[in-house]
Amino acid sequence: MNDRIIGLAHSGPWHGGAVLKGVAVTILSFAALGTVSALWDNPLFVRMTPVAGWELPALVVLSALSGLYVAVRRPVCSVRRAGIGGVAGFIGIACPTCNKILMLLFGGEFLMMWFDPIRPLISALGIAFLTAASWHEIRARRVDAAMQPEYLQ
Numbered sequence: 821m822n823d824r825i826i827g828l829a830h831s832g833p834w835h836g837g838a839v840l841k842g843v844a845v846t847i848l849s850f851a852a853l854g855t856v857s858a859l860w861d862n863p864l865f866v867r868m869t870p871v872a873g874w875e876l877p878a879l880v881v882l883s884a885l886s887g888l889y890v891a892v893r894r895p896v897c898s899v900r901r902a903g904i905g906g907v908a909g910f911i912g913i914a915c916p917t918c919n920k921i922l923m924l925l926f927g928g929e930f931l932m933m934w935f936d937p938i939r940p941l942i943s944a945l946g947i948a949f950l951t952a953a954s955w956h957e958i959r960a961r962r963v964d965a966a967m968q969p970e971y972l973q
Contacts, residue, residue, distance in 0.1 A: 842891025850883035857914045867915045869936070875913045878943045882909040885950035892957040894964070901956070905949030912943025 854860060858867030859876055889902050916931045916939065917923060923931065 838891045842887040844887075845890040846883050846887030849886045850879060853883065853910055853913065854879050857910070858918070859913070865918070868917045869915050869932075872940075874940055874943075878909070878913050878940075878947065881947050882906070882913070882943070882950065885947060885954055889950060889954045889957065892954060892961060894957060894960060901949050902953035905946045905951075905953060907946070908942050908949060909946025912939045912941075912946055 854876075855862050856865055857875070857879070858865040859871050859879060886902075886906060893902075911919075916936045917928050922935070926935070
């Protein structure tokens with residue numbers, strides 16, 4: 821990816837270490853969230869409701885955005901926005917009746933009747949928060965790069 825197209829300096833987020841961290845987080849979050857949500861058969865977790873057709877693509881997007889955020893994150897960053905996005909995205913793709921805390925608080929009937937239909941919206945909201953956090957970091961890096969003296973770029 822050409823750093824000048826994005827408007828980032830060579831010390832920007834696309835240096836080797838940041839890209840490797842981003843790829844690692846993408847792979848690990850895909851594997852961990854997909855396994856915990858039981859989007860595929862595994863010996864650790866059992867899903868009590870069928871996997872909807874939108875959940876695996878949502879997991880792919882959520883994992884990719886998590887990796888992007890880690891790759892472009894700055895020391896002073898929008899962690900709260902990214903955290904809300906990650907949690908909302910996970911709650912959106914997770915099995916509604918497998919969450920013990922939600923089951924104790926609301927009961928299975930409430931979760932299946934009221935919570936299950938809005939899970940795609942919650943997942944989309946999580947993806948939107950992670951997108952906003954990543955976009956904020958990329959824009960802030962552009963400003964940081966523009967503010968550096970010419971001899972440092």
